Amino acid sequence: MEPKKFGLFLLFIFAGIQLSSAQLTDSEKDSIYIDYIENKKTPAKVLHAEPLYIDLIRDLGARKGEKEWNFGLGLSDNLDFDSYEALIEYEWAPIDRLGLEVELPFTVYSGTANSANGSGLNSGLNSLKLAAQYTYYVNEKKSISAAIGYIHEFELSYALNQSNSLFRGNRYNPFMIVAKRWGNNFHSLIYTGPAVEHTFLTDQWKTSYEINSNLHYMLTGTRNFLGIEVNQSITNGHWQTTLRPQMRLGISENLLIGIVTAVPLNRETERLGTFARIIWEPKHH
Numbered sequence: 305m306e307p308k309k310f311g312l313f314l315l316f317i318f319a320g321i322q323l324s325s326a327q328l329t330d331s332e333k334d335s336i337y338i339d340y341i342e343n344k345k346t347p348a349k350v351l352h353a354e355p356l357y358i359d360l361i362r363d364l365g366a367r368k369g370e371k372e373w374n375f376g377l378g379l380s381d382n383l384d385f386d387s388y389e390a391l392i393e394y395e396w397a398p399i400d401r402l403g404l405e406v407e408l409p410f411t412v413y414s415g416t417a418n419s420a421n422g423s424g425l426n427s428g429l430n431s432l433k434l435a436a437q438y439t440y441y442v443n444e445k446k447s448i449s450a451a452i453g454y455i456h457e458f459e460l461s462y463a464l465n466q467s468n469s470l471f472r473g474n475r476y477n478p479f480m481i482v483a484k485r486w487g488n489n490f491h492s493l494i495y496t497g498p499a500v501e502h503t504f505l506t507d508q509w510k511t512s513y514e515i516n517s518n519l520h521y522m523l524t525g526t527r528n529f530l531g532i533e534v535n536q537s538i539t540n541g542h543w544q545t546t547l548r549p550q551m552r553l554g555i556s557e558n559l560l561i562g563i564v565t566a567v568p569l570n571r572e573t574e575r576l577g578t579f580a581r582i583i584w585e586p587k588h589h
Contacts, residue, residue: 362403
C-alpha cells in the first residue's frame, strides 16, 4: 500500500476509534447516576426527577435509612398584598419503600397600597404537616413507579387572640403518584388527589381536586435538571392553573438547590412568584 494511502487508512481508523470512544463516553455519562441508584443496591428502585414545588414525601422506591432536609423560601405577588413563604421539612424512610415527612410552613404577609395590612391576614406558622407515602409498584425494565400517600395538615389559627383554640381546622389530602422515565434523560410524573378542608369555627367543609403534572430533562451524567411543573386545582367547577418552570443544580454530592418561577394562568388574585428550595441529603448506610 502506498504511504499516502496507508496514512489515510490509519487516519480513518483513528477517527473511527475516537468517534466510538466519544459515543461510549456519552453513553456512560447518561447512565452513571442511574446505575448508582438502581443497580448497586436493593430493593429495586427507578430514578425519577422529583418536582420542586409540590415535592414528593420521599423518593419513589425509597430505601430504608434514606433521609433528607429541605429549606424553602418563596415570594408571591398578589393583587392586594405580597406573601413570603418559608418551610422547614424533614423526610426519611424507616423501612423500604415507605417515606415519612414532617413540615413546618410559614407565611409572612406584606401590605401594598391597596391593603396596608395584607388583607387582614396574620403572619406566622401556618400549620403542622404530617405525611406518609408508600411505593407499591416498581418496574425497572419499563422505568415506571407508582405510589399512594396521605398528608394531614393541622391548620393553626391566624390570630390566637381571636380564637379559643390553637388549631383552626384540618386538611385531609390523600394522593397517588405515577412516574415514568423515558430513556435516560426525560422524566414525567403525575401527582393527583382530593384535598378536603374543615374549618372548626364555622364547621365549613371545602373540597377541591388537585392535578400536578411534571416533565423534566435531566442533564447527562448529573443530577441537574430543567423542567416544568403544572399545578392545577378544581374547586366548584372552577379551574386554577399555575405553570412553574424550574431547574435543579447539584452543588455537591449531598447538596442540591432548586429554583422555581410561578406563572399563574388565572390572575384574579395572584401574579408572578418565585420559590427556591435547598435540599440536603445526609449520608446513610
